[in-house]
Amino acid sequence: MSEPVPVIGANIISTDYPPMISDYILLALQILRFLPKFAATILNQRISAFIHKRTYKTLPTDQLKNVVVIGGSFGGYQAVKRLTETLPTGYRVILVEKNSHLNYVFAFPRFSVVKGHEQDAFIPYTGLSKGASEGIFHHVQDTATQVTERFVELKSGEKLEYAYAVIATGTSSKLPSKVASTEKENARAELRGMQDKIQEARRIAIVGGGAVGVELASDTKDFYPEKEVTLIHSRAQLLNTFGPRLHNHVAKTLTDMDITLRLSERPNIASQSKILQFASGEEQEYDLIIPCTGQRPNSAIIAALSPASISKETSHVQVKPSLQILDDRFPQIFSLGDVAATGGPKMARAAFFQAEVVIGNIQKLIKGKPDLSVYRPNVAFEGSIKLTLGKTRLAFYSQGNNGREMLVPSNMGHEDGDVKKQWAFFGANAKELERTKESS
Ligand SMILES: Cc1cc2nc3c(=O)[nH]c(=O)nc-3n(C[C@H](O)[C@H](O)[C@H](O)COP(=O)(O)OP(=O)(O)OC[C@H]3O[C@@H](n4cnc5c(N)ncnc54)[C@H](O)[C@@H]3O)c2cc1C
Structure with missing residues (x-):
């Protein structure tokens, strides 16, 4: 078995797009343009x-x-x-x-x-x-x-x-995309099972560099800096349903966090095994392999x-x-x-x-x-994404109907992912949440 590869940098799309000040203005304009129409619709x-x-x-x-x-x-x-x-x-x-x-x-x-x-x-x-x-x-x-x-x-x-x-x-x-259980308590147990597996593993491979894989890799490394985390993606571009600028920002953030990126790789995962076989014949053994595809x-x-x-x-x-x-x-x-x-x-x-x-x-x-x-x-509005990149780092990204990419990084995320706000959005009583916590 060969040594792990730290960063497959050559595969990272090289055009650099640093965050532009005009993105903040564009984002503000986009919100201002949308807000009155949206407010009128809601009022109606x-x-x-x-x-x-x-x-x-x-x-x-x-x-x-x-x-x-x-x-x-x-x-x-x-x-x-x-x-x-x-x-x-x-x-x-x-x-x-x-x-x-x-x-x-x-x-x-x-x-x-x-x-x-x-x-x-x-x-x-x-x-x-x-x-x-x-x-x-x-x-x-x-x-x-x-x-x-x-x-x-x-x-x-x-x-x-x-x-x-x-x-x-x-x-x-x-x-980490969906749970199989239909009942809340079993679904919670599934999430806790995944938390335990991640906590116990030292060398972790995450296969699939879409939003789920990227968020899981960055959270794993940020909450457990001592772990060795590798993110593997089949294409040269992470998050390939979005534009290249998001890839560049994410690839840099992840490599700065010391996450190993392996792009343009589609390794075989032998079902019960902890070994990934790459196209070159190279094999890598992990404590935990988490597929984030499909x-x-x-x-x-x-x-x-x-x-x-x-x-x-x-x-x-x-x-x-x-x-x-x-x-x-x-x-x-x-x-x-x-x-x-x-x-x-x-x-x-x-x-x-x-x-x-x-x-x-x-x-x-x-x-x-x-x-x-x-x-x-x-697409500019419906296809925009708020991506978490670890504990507090976020990236707001949207691609205009004319192809113009807008990316605004921020450091305003919270450990609980701000989920409680969603309870109000879905008309649920957050007090029920507190009761659940007390009884668990
Ligand atoms: C981890 C993750 C992060 C994401 N982040 C974002 C984001 O930041 N922004 C964003 O806009 N989108 C995000 N998405 C995408 C977003 O979640 C999906 O686009 C959205 O969930 C689609 O909603 P849906 O109602 O079409 O289907 P789903 O969310 O897939 O829900 C389908 C529902 O149908 C039910 N169901 C299925 N089959 C049956 C059946 N036969 N009988 C009864 N019930 C059934 C399921 O139980 C489920 O509740 C994310 C997705 C994932 C997985």
């Missing part, structure tokens, strides 16, 4: 929700038509929330979500390393019923197994008849109904610009977020905007209006 939504609350009439369940939203993460949550504020009398929204709590996955890389905060990443769904008109919202914790022409079928055997269905089932992957779209629930609307290459649900599935036989089925090939970034913010298009189009179909709205991604 609040006023119509207020009026809706006073006009929606509660009917017996057997007189209601269902809009069934499958998946209650970032995309599904927003769709459900807005449907509770907009559906006319005679309709209700049913959320089918397998998890007991909203999994705030942004914090999973951090809570795979740092102990004591993992309960913060599981946000109760109580915010959805808060303020909703009586009878408009129903929540089912179950797994949808199949969507048929009339029903959403559940693992429990229950069948939910729908007038409209929204598939927001996202993607599946392993820790997200599988959860599209199988419509595979039998509409095989043509599932991409053969990627398994994403193919959608029209109206976000209806790409099958003219089923105009009542929509899809959004990471499971869908929407043309937008695979980011939570994009899923939020897509939800607004979907709920608008459901209203139009209910009213018999044929002119459906289309989803046009605003």
